[in-house]
Amino acid sequence: MQIKIKMTKVVNYISEAFQELKSNVTWPVWSEVQRLTIIVAIFSVVFALLTWGVDELFVKALEGFFNIIK
Numbered sequence: 001m002q003i004k005i006k007m008t009k010v011v012n013y014i015s016e017a018f019q020e021l022k023s024n025v026t027w028p029v030w031s032e033v034q035r036l037t038i039i040v041a042i043f044s045v046v047f048a049l050l051t052w053g054v055d056e057l058f059v060k061a062l063e064g065f066f067n068i069i070k
Helices: 004-023 030-069
Strands: none
Touching: none
């Protein structure tokens, strides 16, 4: 009996979530989705390159430090 009540609650929750997505969410237009996707992709590439650059800088700094104390 407890399992049936819990399953009913889960089904109700999912049903209400879909209903809210249909009626209460304002979805962006397709052109805005494309524009924002491109912005995120460019930012991700730039951030990855900056992270790589900082990593390389630290590698060189640590190599220099350990060569000095060798």
